[in-house]
Each structure stands twice: as C-alpha cells, then as structure tokens.
Amino acid sequence: MSLTSIRLNNEVKIPLENLSKKLDRSKNYLINQAIREFIARQEMVETLWSDTLEALNSIKSGKAVSAQEVESWLQSWGGPNEKTPPKP
Template sequence: MPDDLLERLDATATRLRRSKGWIINDALREYLEREHLRQRRDEETREALAELDAGQVVDGDEVLAWIDSWGSKNKRESPR
C-alpha cells in the first residue's frame, strides 16, 4: 500500500476508533456493492436496448393516459 494511503488509513482509524482492518473491510464491501449495482444497470440497459431493437415498446401517449387515469373512477390497465 502506498505510504500516503497508509498514513490516511492510520489517521482515519484513529479518528474513528476503528481498526484498519475494519475500515478496509467496510470500504471493500461498499466498493463491491457499487460494482454489483453498476453491473446490474449495465445488464438492464442492454436488455432494454434489445427490447427496443425488437420493437417491444409502449406508446408514450398510452403511458400518459394510464398515468392520468390514476385515482379516477376509470382507472386504466397499465400499457403492455
């Protein structure tokens, strides 16, 4: 680990009254969660683009009409 990073880690551990291992584990856990979410977003984007390419889209006017019907007596079914 570079000296400057180790110094910052030591200072943070002292300030938080936590071990360096705890801080490293916490940082790693957060990093892995962010990467997992990024991967999920990428996969969902690819799936959405594939649906778009296949013509599986819903007309925007249908969506707006459905939203406008919320809370009314004539609530519409969600567009498919």
C-alpha cells in the same frame, strides 16, 4: 480469514488513519467495509448494464410503449379509473 497485503500511498494512508481514530475502528475494518461497498456497487452497475442491454434489445425487436400511453397511464394514478400499466 485470509491475509492480503496492500501498499497505501499517503493520500489514502493518512486519511484512513485519521478516520480509524475518529470512528474508533481498525484500519482493517474500514478497508474491508470499503471493499464490500465497492463490490456491491460494481454488482449493481453490472445489473444496471444488463438491464439496459435487455431494454435496448426489446426496443430493437419492436417491443416498446409509446410516451403517450405511458403518460395516459401515469395521469390515471390515484383516480377512480386508474388504468393498468401499458404493455408492449
């Protein structure tokens, strides 16, 4: 495990100390947890952005499904004649 020092301003330091006492967890634990969650959220944002760019490129290249086809497919869900998902 490595050591990194950070400066906390009072608007972070005081609530962190209070939360640490309330949860009976160290400030170190809470800071590490917050950083893990931030990193996971950033990775998710990057994945969503990548998926968005892929979808936009797909539409630009003419690979799209009409709203009518999607609506027809969704309306068939749960019925005896359920359709397969539409393909571009």
